[in-house]
Amino acid sequence: MKKSFDILIVGIGGQGTILASNILGEACLIEARRVKGAETHGMAQRGGSVESHIRIDGKFGPLIPPGQADLLISFDLLEALRYFHYLKRGGSLVVNRHLVLPTSVYMQKIEAPTEDGIVATLSQYNPCILDADQIAQEAGSPLSQNVVMLGAASRIIPLKFESLLKAVKNLVPKKTIEINTRAFEMGVQAAAKCYS
Amino acid sequence: MERHYLLGNEAIAHACLESPVDFVSGYPGTPSSEVIDVLRSRPDRTYYIEWSVNEKVALENALAAAWCGLRALCTMKHVGLNVAADPLMTSAYTGVTGGLVIMSADDPFAHSSQNEQDSRCYAHFSRLPCLDPSTIQEAHDMIRDAFTLSEEFGLPVIFRPTTRICHSKGDIELGNIEQSTRKGEFKKDPKQYVVIPANTRPLHKKLNEKQPGIKKRLVEKGYNSFTIKGKKAVIASGIAATYVQELLPSNISFMKIGAYPIDESWLSGFVRKHEEVVVIEELAPEVEEQVLQVAGLVNVIGKKNGYVPYEGELSPQSVAAILVKSGILPTNPYPEVSPVQNLPPRPPILCAGCLHRATFYAIKRVFKDAIYPSDIGCYTLGLQLGVVDTTICMGASITVASGIAHSGETRDVICTIGDSTFLHTGIQGLLNAVYNGANITVVILDNRITAMTGHQPNPNTGITACGIVTNPVSLNALCRACGVTFVETVNPYDITSTMNALKEAQSRKGVKVIIARQQCVITAKRTGVKRARYTVDSDTCNGCGTCVRFGCPAIEMVNEKARITELCSGCTVCAQLCPTGAIVREGKK
Numbered sequence: 001m002k003k004s005f006d007i008l009i010v011g012i013g014g015q016g017t018i019l020a021s022n023i024l025g026e027a028c029l030i031e032a033r034r035v036k037g038a039e040t041h042g043m044a045q046r047g048g049s050v051e052s053h054i055r056i057d058g059k060f061g062p063l064i065p066p067g068q069a070d071l072l073i074s075f076d077l078l079e080a081l082r083y084f085h086y087l088k089r090g091g092s093l094v095v096n097r098h099l100v101l102p103t104s105v106y107m108q109k110i111e112a113p114t115e116d117g118i119v120a121t122l123s124q125y126n127p128c129i130l131d132a133d134q135i136a137q138e139a140g141s142p143l144s145q146n147v148v149m150l151g152a153a154s155r156i157i158p159l160k161f162e163s164l165l166k167a168v169k170n171l172v173p174k175k176t177i178e179i180n181t182r183a184f185e186m187g188v189q190a191a192a193k194c195y196s
Numbered sequence: 197m198e199r200h201y202l203l204g205n206e207a208i209a210h211a212c213l214e215s216p217v218d219f220v221s222g223y224p225g226t227p228s229s230e231v232i233d234v235l236r237s238r239p240d241r242t243y244y245i246e247w248s249v250n251e252k253v254a255l256e257n258a259l260a261a262a263w264c265g266l267r268a269l270c271t272m273k274h275v276g277l278n279v280a281a282d283p284l285m286t287s288a289y290t291g292v293t294g295g296l297v298i299m300s301a302d303d304p305f306a307h308s309s310q311n312e313q314d315s316r317c318y319a320h321f322s323r324l325p326c327l328d329p330s331t332i333q334e335a336h337d338m339i340r341d342a343f344t345l346s347e348e349f350g351l352p353v354i355f356r357p358t359t360r361i362c363h364s365k366g367d368i369e370l371g372n373i374e375q376s377t378r379k380g381e382f383k384k385d386p387k388q389y390v391v392i393p394a395n396t397r398p399l400h401k402k403l404n405e406k407q408p409g410i411k412k413r414l415v416e417k418g419y420n421s422f423t424i425k426g427k428k429a430v431i432a433s434g435i436a437a438t439y440v441q442e443l444l445p446s447n448i449s450f451m452k453i454g455a456y457p458i459d460e461s462w463l464s465g466f467v468r469k470h471e472e473v474v475v476i477e478e479l480a481p482e483v484e485e486q487v488l489q490v491a492g493l494v495n496v497i498g499k500k501n502g503y504v505p506y507e508g509e510l511s512p513q514s515v516a517a518i519l520v521k522s523g524i525l526p527t528n529p530y531p532e533v534s535p536v537q538n539l540p541p542r543p544p545i546l547c548a549g550c551l552h553r554a555t556f557y558a559i560k561r562v563f564k565d566a567i568y569p570s571d572i573g574c575y576t577l578g579l580q581l582g583v584v585d586t587t588i589c590m591g592a593s594i595t596v597a598s599g600i601a602h603s604g605e606t607r608d609v610i611c612t613i614g615d616s617t618f619l620h621t622g623i624q625g626l627l628n629a630v631y632n633g634a635n636i637t638v639v640i641l642d643n644r645i646t647a648m649t650g651h652q653p654n655p656n657t658g659i660t661a662c663g664i665v666t667n668p669v670s671l672n673a674l675c676r677a678c679g680v681t682f683v684e685t686v687n688p689y690d691i692t693s694t695m696n697a698l699k700e701a702q703s704r705k706g707v708k709v710i711i712a713r714q715q716c717v718i719t720a721k722r723t724g725v726k727r728a729r730y731t732v733d734s735d736t737c738n739g740c741g742t743c744v745r746f747g748c749p750a751i752e753m754v755n756e757k758a759r760i761t762e763l764c765s766g767c768t769v770c771a772q773l774c775p776t777g778a779i780v781r782e783g784k785k
Contacts, residue, residue, distance in 0.1 A: 012542065013544065021365070022201065022365075025201030025365060025367070026201055028201065028367065029199055029200070029201050029367060032199075033367075034367055035201060035365075035366065035367050036364065036365065036366050036367075037201075037364060037365035037366070038360060038363065038364035038365070039363060039364070039365070040307075040363075041226065041227065041230075041308075041363045046544040046545060046546065046547060046574065046577070047542075047544060047545045047547065047749050048542055048543055048544035048545070049541075049542040049543075058366075059442075060438040060439070060441055060442035061360075061435060061438035061439050061442060061512055062360065062364035062365065062366070063360070063364075063439075063511055063512055064512075065511065065512040065513040065516070065530040066513060066530070066532075066533045066535075067530060067531060067532075067533035068530060078539065078540070078542070079542070081536050081539060082535070082536065082539050082542075083535075084535070084536055085533045085534060085535040085536070101540070101752060102540050102541065102542040102543075103545055103744075103747055103748075103749050104540045104541050104542065104543070105540050106741075106744040106745065106747075106751075106752070106753065107580065107745070107747055108540075110540040110541075111540075112540055113539070113540075121536075
């Protein structure tokens with residue numbers, strides 16, 4: 001029954017989940033494939049937890065049901081944990097080793113999970129965890145973290161490497177094409193260790 | 197035809213260019229805002245476009261354009277249609293000569309809204325045709341038909357996408373952008389446009405006589421359609437139709453409703469060919485009630501017998517559960533999974549350096565035991581800071597404040613309202629409070645933009661929707677014209693001065709207004725404002741936590757010491773609050 005490849009990208013408002021989803025949509029167009037997506041807009045973006053659903057070859061609704069995602073890409077460790085239940089059994093998990101504690105931790109004195117604790121929980125599921133912020137910095141801009149993450153996940157995404165790279169070049173601001181191309185390729189390399 | 201990966205609202209905007217539209221007005225509101233944002237930013241535009249001050253004003257402007265024979269679009273969120281309901285109801289009587297499409301974007305689950313009302317009920321109430329897309333492609337195609345239908349029947353058409361249409365994306369086939377040749381001209385016809393009782397009675401009759409023709413045409417258009425496969429059927433509307441289509445077994449009949457009013461005999465013909473019909477729609481039972489009217493002995497499953505919820509948003513998993521419970525599906529394709537429990541929530545918060553946080557801090561310090569009515573905007577997030585006691589609808593902060601003050605409540609009443617909301621429907625409340633002698637303090641949170649919906653300009657910004665420089669309204673003069681004698685403008689980044697102005701207001705009787713003015717940090721950043729960041733001198737920091745309790749997302753505690761992250765926008769407020777003087781400008785120790 002299910003024929004689409006479903007990707008959930010999660011993070012914190014401002015981290016560039018929408019651009020990442022647009023890049024995947026553009027890559028689908030390049031390959032003349034159908035695609036559906038859904039994302040968080042409006043006030044919810046203000047530093048809140050955000051999600052982008054992308055269904056490659058999707059012909060119906062844009063939402064991925066919990067437990068059905070083929071791939072979960074998380075730009076933050078805590079958000080990986082929050083959306084983890086969306087991943088289907090045997091699905092792939094690519095996570096940025098980056099943790100921003102929400103202000104609720106300080107304002108409501110809620111106990112916060114630690115970086116090592118989250119990594120330990122996630123590691124039961126064979127995740128690919130990389131320091132995308134560090135890699136983005138090396139590529140030339142911390143803002144290219146989202147493109148690093150797409151590069152890291154590219155091996156799992158059923159789209160050609162060339163289509164993804166072309167989509168990156170088509171969609172990022174002109175002045176940053178070089179940085180983002182580098183970010184994408186460095187993401188691919190950084191993730192190679194996960195799949196060797 | 198070339199395909200594009202577009203946001204629903206981008207596809208809707210493009211369809212307006214294909215139609216082509218001549219006149220566009222609206223008031224920002226999630227999830228509708230991007231339609232005008234896309235249309236206003238096109239350099240090649242030939243149409244008139246404005247952000248209006250509220251939805252009633254927007255609709256009356258668009259109605260007038262349609263009376264002049266133009267194609268007009270008016271956009272708003274669902275609750276905006278309440279504000280515009282007065283002209284809406286009677287526009288069904290007067291009708292239009294040009295095409296008028298009223299886009300009222302619904303928000304099931306209230307992702308970004310104060311309620312979950314269903315605009316289809318307004319269509320029913322006003323007897324206007326309503327188009328309700330289930331996919332983005334359909335939303336795009338419906339817009340073009342909506343203008344034609346409006347002209348054919350001489351009636352405004354309500355277009356009702358939901359959040360999952362407006363803010364989802366898909367590969368969309370677009371048409372060509374057309375250039376309009378229409379020129380607006382008002383042809384006087386008092387019998388049509390002056391609704392004195394003698395004129396309005398025949399107009400009401402005329403509206404009712406149009407109904408059968410509309411129903412017939414909507415079936416011909418194909419937005420309501422079916423396929424018969426067996427003795428059981430599912431009828432669905434809106435985005436829920438796509439969830440059903442993804443799961444529907446091949447022996448089950450399917451009907452999709454995308455347009456209202458529904459032709460009863462056509463509906464009856466389908467329903468009576470089945471033994472059981474499951475109706476799946478979000479929010480109000482608009483389709484279900486129609487089905488029940490024609491069902492006879494056919495068993496109808498839906499909201500009325502507890503299978504489908506009246507509230508919230510449907511999802512692939514909730515629709516799957518309904519199909520299993522009603523016996524359409526043998527097993528659930530989406531078995532239930534449970535999320536990780538007890539994670540610290542990450543709700544949306546005010547930005548680092550937001551003027552609202554600083555203002556709220558000062559209010560709380562001065563008005564310690566007070567009632568805090570508030571309004572609709574980013575600053576509703578002040579709830580997290582304990583300074584928002586009420587929010588009901590646009591403009592209802594000043595009115596609720598004066599109502600509480602006149603009720604015998606002895607504590608101070610201090611309300612907060614944004615500049616755009618004040619200009620939307622706040623002014624009347626202020627005028628009323630002054631005229632009737634309320635004892636309240638009104639704080640206008642003046643960030644000079646409509647921030648929450650994506651930074652649309654308003655009369656306080658000094659530019660129009662098209663970026664043309666215009667004379668910004670003086671909030672001070674406006675408040676004084678309403679009769680307020682105490683009007684003080686403060687910079688909320690200066691905590692001491694803001695608190696002094698609040699103390700002064702607290703000591704006086706009557707209606708006092710404080711305008712807390714500072715540019716929204718997001719627009720400030722976009723316009724190139726650069727302020728030095730602040731940093732914590734960890735030798736001086738004693739870890740008291742005063743700064744983290746301020747709630748700024750740029751401040752965190754690491755190893756019992758405060759730390760300021762790269763989110764800092766240099767507002768300086770935390771440095772003013774720090775009791776040990778540990779927070780200093782970066783590079784200045």
